[in-house]
Amino acid sequence: MEKLPLEGELTHIEQLNTKEAANTFVHPTPAEERAVIRKLDKRLLPLVFLLYSLSVLDRSNLGQAKLAGMTKDIDLSGNRYQWLGTIFYIAYILFQWTCMGWKQFKPHNWCAAVVLFWGFVATIQASVSSWGGLMACRVFLGIAESAYGPGVPLYLTYFYPRDQVGFRHGVFISGAAMANAYGGALAYGITQAKGSLAPWRILFLIEGLPTCAFALLAWYALPDGITQATFLNEREKEVALHFVARNQRLDVGEPQGLRFKEVLEGLKDPKSFIPGFCYFGCNVSYASLPLFVPTIISGMGSFNKAQSNGLSAPPYVLCFFVIITLCWLSDKFRMRGPFCALAASMGATGFIIQATCSTTAVRYFAIFLSVQIFASVALLLSWTANIHATESKRAGGYTILATIGQCGPLLGTNLFPEAEAPYYRKGMWISAAFCLLVAVLSGVLSCWLIYENRQMEKEGVPEVQEFENTSVAGVSDVHFKHRYIW
Template identity: 25%
Template sequence: MNPHDPTGVSARLATHRPQTLTAPAGFETATYAKVTLRLLPFLFICYVAAYLDRVNVGFAKLQMLSDLKFSESVYGLGAGIFFIGYFVFEVPSNILLHRVGARVWISRIMVTWAIVSAASVFVKSPGTFYALRFLLGIAEAGFFPGIVLYLTYWYPSMRRGRMNALFMIGIPVAGVLGGPLSGWIMQAFNGVRGLSNWQWLFLLEAIPSLVLGVITPFVLPNGIRAASWLDDRQKQLLEGNIACDAHAGAEASLKSIVSNGRVWQLAAVYFCCMMGLYGVSFYLPTLIKAAGVKDALDVGFLAAVPYAVAIVSMILVARSSDRRNERRWHLATAAVAAAVGLYASTLHTGNLAFVLITLSLGTAGVLSMMPVFWTYPSSVLSGTAAAAGIAMINSIGNLAGFVSPSIIGWMKDATHSTNAGLIVVALALLAGAVLTLTQSAASASVTAASGASRA
């Protein structure tokens, strides 16, 4: 198998396209159901573990700042510096995944980030906090865009909105599960064996990532040809459907990707989306505590509410987007809803019910943007160009993970409130909606045409 062509599509394009077009609908549906059942649950669990390790610092903050005498600005910078390492190493990481295969590279990513996350128990000073967060970014670089790329090896564009949603609901599920879990660890383990509760949080929540990383090579095939659980007819169907999309994506050099204005515009939209996501992720426990909730376990359970709402919203929006073959208005509407929710949450910060409702709207809007957004890059790029382009968009967009908590932390030190920072985040989301509506309709029409060709 050519490592630069994991699906084997390039060599079999002409052979399998006619077979795909005449495949019975029931056989195609059953084949994709089989693929989804074999791949998505494991990828989903991996993403839950990844996101938990990325944002558990938001719960650790509840005690860590007072233990270590850190200011809000130190926390904001430390939370955000993760994304500098992430930015620097993401494009090379995704290109390597495309070349050496998903199994080995995803395993490497997960094992190294688990080790670095667990090492956070040794944080004693701002310098060590910054260094470990930077190393965590390096370790995790390539995981998310690598999975987005990996899904393009299996699913044509007309199915990717739903598949992206099934994978990306790992974010809100991490919130639903991680909130109560983190709250319980913070409450139950304080002082055990001489470690503070936030140290136990980093240590215990690294274990799932380590275990998953070790078993990844035994679970994930590199592509369709390597899937022993598919018969030849099923492989031909899947490869043929990917081949039908091949005309929509263009191979390109890394230099041409970097100079592509459309890729930069997509990166700008994603940056605005990530401003909202990390504003919520790193400060949701703080916002709930500020509404009058003091017990760490109660904060954990209440923090699960906005994420639970977001799970439903992500699935419904992605399904609607796929069914209508429409991306821009779904994405822009979700961005506006997120902006409205986050801004409204600043109006009555002492009213817990109001804060939960508005933060639920904001969180649902932000997270509903993601699966719809990620149908764009894979519609206009393929092969190594897709690997580099997806990674570039994700790495630039995730710089918002540095900007958003840094701004909120700095403004909280200056104003003694998170409100000003949340308003800045809401404005960024509105800018994302405007940028989305200025996008060319090319990607949406590509997706629609791809769907029509198999109708």
């Protein structure tokens, strides 16, 4: 049963509906829309970028901690180290449904709570003295982080036009690349520290404590939606509502609360599954890299452990710029599949080079290419949003995307066993194969969406639908069709 709107919450939407119906709404100019989007960017993007970089840093610093001497204090013999990576992703997968908390609850409350939770868990890793204790921390870290990262792409769709959300997703997801970049450099500095506390414990403290502090900033700074964005004036809120409703539906009534029928539609839509399998392929290839790149570089034989931590940073710096560039181009040309396939092909090339070469310089160069598979993840986030027109349906779509996709690390974190050092050829070939799978599936989904767009064109579905809100579908049970971005 739909919740009744609270007085005052729908003021802007009701006014906009009335003006649209009476043809008195002054449509915003492109310059006016850009000005509003810049305001949204300044408030939202730095914070979600920073929080995600901290999230990735706190989950992936295990590789640096290992090289910083953790094995001297904790027994990681056999496959114990691989299990530390695997158990995190088991918990992460099982709790992917918590991404819907961004829709069910007030986003600023939800975000602050989960950030504080994972910051606390990340910090107390410094106090563990056994493998079992570290395993327990990794489980709770997986639960906490699953409630943040997978839901941010859904949150960003509340504020941006569907054809411009790709760049914003790219900025958000590039926080992972930057975290791996400065994480390697930070670990290099920490490993040089001499003191009574082991360097790996200092690493967990320095990288975990700031997260707790940023939870307060998230609670204070994140708006729950356009109508709650105090940094926008009345006209700017109307402009934002107008462009968000272009070719997708505004969710009216309670700003929070899932429409479970639409969630189910997103879960059942066959088009939700191909991005999920693409995400799976990306994660098989990418999820293991932050954990193993320092070890792979160290195994090249030309660098010591401290240098290997430092040299793991530059490939991720390049990845940061590639993500931003491809997502910007994806928005500009209003297509996702070709750019997703391009990034996956670059990743495959890097893994193939590593699987076939033994020269240190060539293998190190290939790492720069391998990490570009992560750019495909950013594109898949916006592609999923573009497939589903309502917020609740997107919540269902993102749940499918994340649940299938996050199964990839279960395989990926076990691709580079110590027995296959230093070249890890089997793992490199498997990673290359999954990168190529992502490229092929991207092409398949693009062709599918092009076909459906042509069918809708024959049916007379307009290419641009200016304004529509969920109340129409909620009352009439009619869900209007929208053209796809392929």
